[in-house]
Amino acid sequence: MSITTTAHLNFRGNAREALEFYHSVFGGDIAIITYGDFGMPKELPDAGKVVWGQVAAADGFRVMAYDVPGQTVAGGAPQPSTRRENGMTLTGEPFFLSVRGETVEEVGALWERLADGATVIEAYGPAQWAPAFGMLTDRFGITWILDVAAPYAHA
Known part of the structure; x- marks a missing residue:
């Protein structure tokens, strides 16, 4: 299956x-x-x-x-409810979307396009656990995590 x-x-x-x-x-x-x-x-x-x-x-x-039928958001997307404080991610959201790639360059190119009109929660760059990581809430209110797989990470 x-x-x-x-x-x-x-x-x-x-x-x-x-x-x-x-x-x-x-x-x-x-x-x-x-x-x-x-x-x-x-x-x-x-x-x-x-x-x-x-x-x-x-x-x-x-x-x-x-x-969703019968529902329209006035003024665009809801305000993001995810933020970083003291090295922690604080959120009231039920999920994030994660995009993981193999190279800093390929994921960085996606980051640049997805960041258009977004609220950046954590800028894309090197992280302790990955060659690159970033988090943003896009213009539609969806929070995305983009990262590059570490050599030891399994998808």
Whole structure:
């Protein structure tokens, strides 16, 4: 048996924008289906929102997303609730997304693109446990950890 795990992100009216941004960062293929595509009358407010979307890249990156019906965030993404204090990560969030690569350069390039409009929690750079590590909350309120696998780490 073979299984995969994919993060499925729930947005409040900006799933299309988020998926398009993640596609610009990670590349690959993007698919977006709206409630209207599934038959919701086009005149209803949610018809243009995303009922299912996905970004999938050949390197294994994959994320799915949708817009929760009837909910829209005024003014964009929620404020990040993750911060670093005294060497500790403090958060009220139920999860982070982690992207791990093999080289400082490849992960650094992803960091630069993902950091556009983000709140940096810990700048990307060398860490005690990895050749490079960084943490940010993107413009959509999703917190990401990007790091480079240490020689002893197992994915």
